[in-house]
Amino acid sequence: xxxxxxxxxxxxxxxxxxxxxxxxxxxxxxxxxxxxxxxxxxxxxxxxxxxxxxxxxxxxxxxxxxxxxxxxxxxxxxxxxxxxxxxxxxxxxxxxxxxxxxxxxxxxxxxxxxxxxxxxxxxxxxxxxxxxxxxxxxxxxxxxxxxxxxxxxxxxxxxxxxxxxxxxxxxxxxx
Numbered sequence: 001x002x003x004x005x006x007x008x009x010x011x012x013x014x015x016x017x018x019x020x021x022x023x024x025x026x027x028x029x030x031x032x033x034x035x036x037x038x039x040x041x042x043x044x045x046x047x048x049x050x051x052x053x054x055x056x057x058x059x060x061x062x063x064x065x066x067x068x069x070x071x072x073x074x075x076x077x078x079x080x081x082x083x084x085x086x087x088x089x090x091x092x093x094x095x096x097x098x099x100x101x102x103x104x105x106x107x108x109x110x111x112x113x114x115x116x117x118x119x120x121x122x123x124x125x126x127x128x129x130x131x132x133x134x135x136x137x138x139x140x141x142x143x144x145x146x147x148x149x150x151x152x153x154x155x156x157x158x159x160x161x162x163x164x165x166x167x168x169x170x171x172x173x174x175x
Contacts, residue, residue: 001020001021001022001023002020002021002065002066003018003019003020003021003030003062003063003064003065003066004018004019004020004021004064004065004066004067004068004151004154004155005017005018005058005059005062005064005066005067005068005095005100005151006018006019006067006068006069006147006148006149006150006151006152006153006154007055007067007068007069007070007091007095007147007150008070008143008144008146008147008149008150009069009070009084009087009088009091010037010084010087010143011037011044011047011080011083011084011086011087012036012037012038012047013034013035013036013037013038013143014034014035014037014051014054014055014087014091014143014147015032015033015034015035015141015142015143015144015145015146015147015148016031016032016033016034016035016055016058016144016147017031017032017144017145017146017147017148017149017150017151018030018031018032018062018064018151019133019148019151019152019155021155021158025155025159027132027133027152027155028133028134029133029134029135029148030062031062032140032141032144032145032147032148033058033141033144034141034142034143034144035050035051035054035055035058037050037051037054037087044083044086047087048086048087048090051087051090051091051094052090052093052094055090055091055094055095056094059094059095059098059100064100065100066100066101066102066103066154067095067100067101067102067103068102068103068104068105068150068151068153068154069088069091069092069102069103069104069105069150070088070104070105070106070107070110070146070150071088071104071105071106071107072084072085072088073106073107103154103157105150105153105154105157109153110125110146110149110150110153111124111125111149113152113153113156113157114128114129114132114149114152114153115128122142122145122146125145125146125149126140126142126145128149129145129148129149129152132152133148133152
Protein backbone atom coordinates (compact mmCIF):
# COMPACT_ATOMS: atom_id res chain seq x y z
CA UNK A 1 0.00 0.00 0.00
CA UNK A 2 1.33 3.43 -0.90
CA UNK A 3 -0.04 6.83 0.05
CA UNK A 4 0.10 9.63 -2.52
CA UNK A 5 -0.23 13.30 -1.62
CA UNK A 6 -1.47 15.41 -4.52
CA UNK A 7 -0.90 19.16 -4.38
CA UNK A 8 -2.66 21.83 -6.42
CA UNK A 9 -0.56 24.87 -5.53
CA UNK A 10 -1.99 28.36 -5.31
CA UNK A 11 -1.07 31.68 -3.77
CA UNK A 12 -4.46 32.09 -2.07
CA UNK A 13 -5.57 28.47 -1.62
CA UNK A 14 -3.55 25.29 -2.05
CA UNK A 15 -5.41 22.04 -2.49
CA UNK A 16 -4.12 18.84 -0.91
CA UNK A 17 -5.54 15.40 -1.56
CA UNK A 18 -4.44 12.00 -0.32
CA UNK A 19 -5.19 8.61 -1.77
CA UNK A 20 -4.00 5.11 -0.95
CA UNK A 21 -3.05 2.73 -3.76
CA UNK A 22 -2.97 -1.00 -3.13
CA UNK A 23 -0.72 -3.55 -4.86
CA UNK A 24 -3.38 -4.16 -7.52
CA UNK A 25 -3.48 -0.43 -8.32
CA UNK A 26 -6.88 0.26 -6.72
CA UNK A 27 -7.12 3.83 -5.46
CA UNK A 28 -9.05 4.78 -2.35
CA UNK A 29 -9.83 8.18 -0.86
CA UNK A 30 -8.06 9.19 2.34
CA UNK A 31 -8.42 12.97 2.81
CA UNK A 32 -8.62 16.29 0.98
CA UNK A 33 -8.78 19.95 1.92
CA UNK A 34 -7.97 23.42 0.69
CA UNK A 35 -5.34 25.26 2.70
CA UNK A 36 -6.62 28.83 2.98
CA UNK A 37 -3.54 31.03 2.77
CA UNK A 38 -5.45 34.32 3.07
CA UNK A 39 -6.58 33.55 6.60
CA UNK A 40 -4.94 35.78 9.23
CA UNK A 41 -2.04 36.73 6.98
CA UNK A 42 -1.05 40.09 5.64
CA UNK A 43 1.45 40.03 2.83
CA UNK A 44 2.54 37.47 0.26
CA UNK A 45 5.62 36.20 2.18
CA UNK A 46 3.35 35.54 5.17
CA UNK A 47 1.06 33.48 2.91
CA UNK A 48 4.04 31.39 1.77
CA UNK A 49 4.97 30.86 5.42
CA UNK A 50 1.42 29.71 6.17
CA UNK A 51 1.60 27.31 3.22
CA UNK A 52 4.78 25.74 4.62
CA UNK A 53 3.32 25.54 8.14
CA UNK A 54 0.01 24.01 6.97
CA UNK A 55 1.74 21.57 4.64
CA UNK A 56 4.04 20.46 7.49
CA UNK A 57 0.90 19.61 9.49
CA UNK A 58 -0.55 17.60 6.58
CA UNK A 59 2.72 15.68 6.20
CA UNK A 60 2.90 14.91 9.92
CA UNK A 61 -0.72 13.80 10.17
CA UNK A 62 -1.09 11.76 6.97
CA UNK A 63 2.49 10.55 6.31
CA UNK A 64 2.47 10.19 2.52
CA UNK A 65 5.03 8.08 0.66
CA UNK A 66 5.22 10.17 -2.49
CA UNK A 67 4.06 13.59 -3.66
CA UNK A 68 2.57 14.64 -6.99
CA UNK A 69 2.26 18.35 -7.75
CA UNK A 70 0.74 20.28 -10.61
CA UNK A 71 3.26 22.24 -12.66
CA UNK A 72 2.91 25.93 -13.48
CA UNK A 73 0.71 26.95 -16.36
CA UNK A 74 0.95 30.32 -18.03
CA UNK A 75 -2.08 32.42 -17.25
CA UNK A 76 -2.99 35.80 -18.68
CA UNK A 77 -1.08 37.51 -15.90
CA UNK A 78 2.66 37.08 -15.51
CA UNK A 79 2.33 38.28 -11.90
CA UNK A 80 -0.14 35.48 -11.11
CA UNK A 81 2.11 32.89 -12.73
CA UNK A 82 5.08 34.17 -10.73
CA UNK A 83 3.13 33.96 -7.45
CA UNK A 84 2.00 30.44 -8.37
CA UNK A 85 5.63 29.54 -9.00
CA UNK A 86 6.58 30.82 -5.54
CA UNK A 87 3.82 28.72 -3.96
CA UNK A 88 4.96 25.63 -5.89
CA UNK A 89 8.53 26.26 -4.79
CA UNK A 90 7.52 26.55 -1.14
CA UNK A 91 5.49 23.33 -1.36
CA UNK A 92 8.24 21.40 -3.17
CA UNK A 93 10.92 22.58 -0.74
CA UNK A 94 8.75 21.53 2.19
CA UNK A 95 8.16 17.97 0.95
CA UNK A 96 11.76 17.51 -0.23
CA UNK A 97 12.94 18.55 3.23
CA UNK A 98 10.94 15.55 4.48
CA UNK A 99 12.77 13.24 2.07
CA UNK A 100 9.74 12.59 -0.11
CA UNK A 101 10.01 12.03 -3.86
CA UNK A 102 8.18 14.66 -5.93
CA UNK A 103 6.62 14.13 -9.37
CA UNK A 104 5.31 17.03 -11.45
CA UNK A 105 2.37 16.90 -13.88
CA UNK A 106 1.14 19.52 -16.32
CA UNK A 107 -2.50 20.58 -15.93
CA UNK A 108 -3.33 19.31 -19.43
CA UNK A 109 -1.88 15.89 -18.58
CA UNK A 110 -3.94 15.70 -15.38
CA UNK A 111 -7.12 16.48 -17.32
CA UNK A 112 -6.19 14.05 -20.08
CA UNK A 113 -5.37 11.30 -17.57
CA UNK A 114 -8.73 11.57 -15.80
CA UNK A 115 -11.16 12.77 -18.45
CA UNK A 116 -9.48 11.78 -21.70
CA UNK A 117 -9.02 15.32 -22.99
CA UNK A 118 -6.54 18.03 -22.01
CA UNK A 119 -9.11 20.81 -22.34
CA UNK A 120 -11.63 19.28 -19.91
CA UNK A 121 -13.67 21.59 -17.69
CA UNK A 122 -13.19 21.64 -13.90
CA UNK A 123 -16.66 20.10 -13.44
CA UNK A 124 -15.66 17.12 -15.60
CA UNK A 125 -12.48 16.59 -13.58
CA UNK A 126 -14.42 16.78 -10.30
CA UNK A 127 -16.97 14.29 -11.64
CA UNK A 128 -14.23 11.81 -12.56
CA UNK A 129 -12.50 12.24 -9.19
CA UNK A 130 -15.78 11.42 -7.42
CA UNK A 131 -16.36 8.46 -9.75
CA UNK A 132 -12.82 7.00 -9.49
CA UNK A 133 -12.73 7.33 -5.70
CA UNK A 134 -16.34 6.18 -5.13
CA UNK A 135 -17.27 9.46 -3.44
CA UNK A 136 -20.85 9.50 -4.74
CA UNK A 137 -22.30 12.97 -4.60
CA UNK A 138 -19.89 14.20 -1.93
CA UNK A 139 -19.20 17.90 -2.43
CA UNK A 140 -15.55 18.63 -3.14
CA UNK A 141 -13.92 22.04 -2.90
CA UNK A 142 -12.38 22.85 -6.32
CA UNK A 143 -8.74 23.11 -5.17
CA UNK A 144 -9.02 19.93 -3.10
CA UNK A 145 -10.60 18.04 -6.02
CA UNK A 146 -7.77 19.22 -8.29
CA UNK A 147 -5.23 17.92 -5.76
CA UNK A 148 -6.96 14.52 -5.74
CA UNK A 149 -6.85 14.58 -9.55
CA UNK A 150 -3.07 15.12 -9.44
CA UNK A 151 -2.69 12.21 -7.01
CA UNK A 152 -4.83 9.97 -9.24
CA UNK A 153 -2.76 10.99 -12.27
CA UNK A 154 0.40 9.91 -10.47
CA UNK A 155 -1.18 6.59 -9.54
CA UNK A 156 -2.22 5.97 -13.16
CA UNK A 157 1.11 7.11 -14.64
CA UNK A 158 3.06 4.99 -12.15
CA UNK A 159 0.95 1.92 -12.89
CA UNK A 160 1.44 2.41 -16.63
CA UNK A 161 5.18 2.91 -16.18
CA UNK A 162 5.34 -0.27 -14.11
CA UNK A 163 3.43 -2.30 -16.69
CA UNK A 164 5.60 -1.05 -19.54
CA UNK A 165 8.87 -1.43 -17.67
CA UNK A 166 9.71 2.29 -17.84
CA UNK A 167 10.01 2.78 -14.09
CA UNK A 168 10.64 0.55 -11.11
CA UNK A 169 7.83 0.70 -8.57
CA UNK A 170 7.26 4.45 -8.25
CA UNK A 171 4.63 3.65 -5.65
CA UNK A 172 6.83 1.36 -3.56
CA UNK A 173 6.88 2.32 0.11
CA UNK A 174 10.16 3.85 1.14
CA UNK A 175 12.08 1.96 3.75
